[in-house]
Amino acid sequence: MELRHLRYFVAIAETGSLTFAAEKRLNTAQPSLSRQIRDLEQEVGVQLLIRSPHGTELTTAGRAFLDHARLSLSQAEAAGEAARRAAQPTRPTFSIGFLTGQEVDWLPHAPGILRDQLPEIEIRVSSGFSTNLADDLQRGKIDVAFLRREPKPDLEYRLVRKEPLVVILPSDHPLAANEAIDPRDFTKKTFIGISDIAPVLRAAIRDYLRRSGVEIIAALEVDNFAMAMSLVISTGGLALLPVSIQGYLPPSITSRPLAGEQPTVDLVIGYHRANSSPLLKKFLSGIDGLADRIYNQARAER
Secondary structure, eight states, X not given: OOHHHHHHHHHHHHHTOHHHIIIIXXXXXXXXXXXXXXXXXXXXXXXXXXXXXXEEEEOHHHHHHHHHHHHHHHHHHHHHHHHHHHHSOOOOEEEEEEETTOXXXXXXXXXXXXXXXXGGSEEEEEEEOHHHHHHHHHHTSOSEEEEOOOOOTTEEEEEEEEEEXXXXXXXXXXXXXXXXXXXXXXXXXXXXXXXXXXXXXXXXXXXHHHHXXXXXXXXXEESSHHHHHHHHHHHOOEEEEEGGGGGGOOTTEEEEOBSSSOOEEEEEEEEETTOOOHHHHHHHHHHHHHHHHHHHHHHHHO
């Protein structure tokens, strides 16, 4: 068993999709990733993952294995970091977290805010659920994160963008012919909701539907983008997601705006109020201008 096997397994477990993990997290081919997982399962001696219409799910053995895999990777990372610190003078570190789905817009540009300091510092990046990023900010594991406005008393937030919600649906769905979709059309369709893993997004969707006078009980609930896309394809259903999903949609899925009111969910940048890092101060000073450039460019391209 090698560390790469553990990294592959954890990436699949966190994304809920072998395809999504291969293309977006690991930059490898899906067949190669499948072989690596089969090798891992043969080494362990039990099945760890199950492929299903809902995506890739953990078996009972897989859930037990996941905690130990994460611990092993963490220990290996700590060992490597200790060796690097011993071999060279310590460099200041600045850690940035991204809500999954925001990397496409932000990761290529955000470190550039600190371009004058880049030769002398180390930039670390991570991605995950908004709630997990908020926890990491509180514990001081990361300096700044692009996330939702989670209720954490020690964190400060600055609005980056009011992100529109859009409907995602199969490209051959009858409603895909509409330029915009009326929320009342949801009532007779399979509706895919958001689980409480993403409470801010879940609340934004629920509040919008209530204001629209639409009562819907989600047929299924998902934790992440990959699961939502898998269910849209397998059930022919609809889902409401932030517009940042558009960067991940395959040709079999399309998105449409909502008719009438355009609901939004806040994307914010968060940091711990006790963090006095000069790198954080520099980063915050440049974020507004960067946001304007990114979103103005996106509008121009559309």
